[in-house]
Amino acid sequence: GIATGVYFYIDNDNDYDRFRDAYKRRLAGFTDDEFQGISTDRLIDAQRTAQKNKDVSIIVALAFYLVNIVDANVDAHLKQFNVSDDLSLQPNFELNRIDSHPNYGISLKYHLK
Template identity: 70%
Template sequence: MKNSILFILCLLFSGFIAAQTTDSLSVKKTEELVVDQTVAKEPYDPLRPSRAAFYSAVLPGLGQAYNKRYWKIPIIYAGMAAGIYFHIQNDKDYDRFRNAYKRRLAGFTDDEFFGDGETPIISNERLINAQETAQKNKDVSIIVALAFYLVNIVDANVDAHLRQFNVSEDLSISPNFEIDPIRVQANYGLSLKFNLE
């Protein structure tokens, strides 16, 4: 009996000590200052892409200057200049072949493609083929120059769109590694953070 009374007293005493420790716990209130380290964003301008495209249409390369992509301007002008240069060169060749062919039809044998002898170095059929080839090359070189002009406009528009594209921390994918406290196992995963404001 003494043992049972002693046992009951020990239980009551331990309960009293446990009650004292839970009651004596206090919650401390702490305040933290959180500094937001976001970079100041330019306000979204919906007309910026169309403005850049218009500038590039008026003067090639001006849209790239508006977007501050100065390194693209020499590429645009080099492509357009190459197209114009080859158009002029093929036009000169076309005129040479055409004039030589006309002189042969008129009965002259003194063109640059006839040579010194009695037989021509280049036949009349070859002069006709050379004229057709020069005409095709003229057309292709104009198409190349126009393609660089159009790519200049499209590039200015797309670049202006992409400069305003949201690449903030509100949208991010990061690996996630957690340990499950119940099963004591590692859980692997990917977390996607998507914040709409």
């Protein structure tokens, strides 16, 4: 995802430079650019579109980078999580011998092999 965002950023940056150079040449009075059938207003619109696409590409690459960071942190956190069958959780009910009130609890049993 990050590489895709960077690829489209570079592609849109190259397009933006082409449109901008052609527009500047037209302002200088030259008419020999590669976009001869396109009006000057359309070149301005193409520059704006390419700039917007460059910005979106960077945002997408950064979003994938942030998701990658979150994923790495979750994986590192869960790496220490024990999923073996040696863990058991059982309810515990005992009767208090002095006043005959029930005591409720939960016991956790952990067995090492």
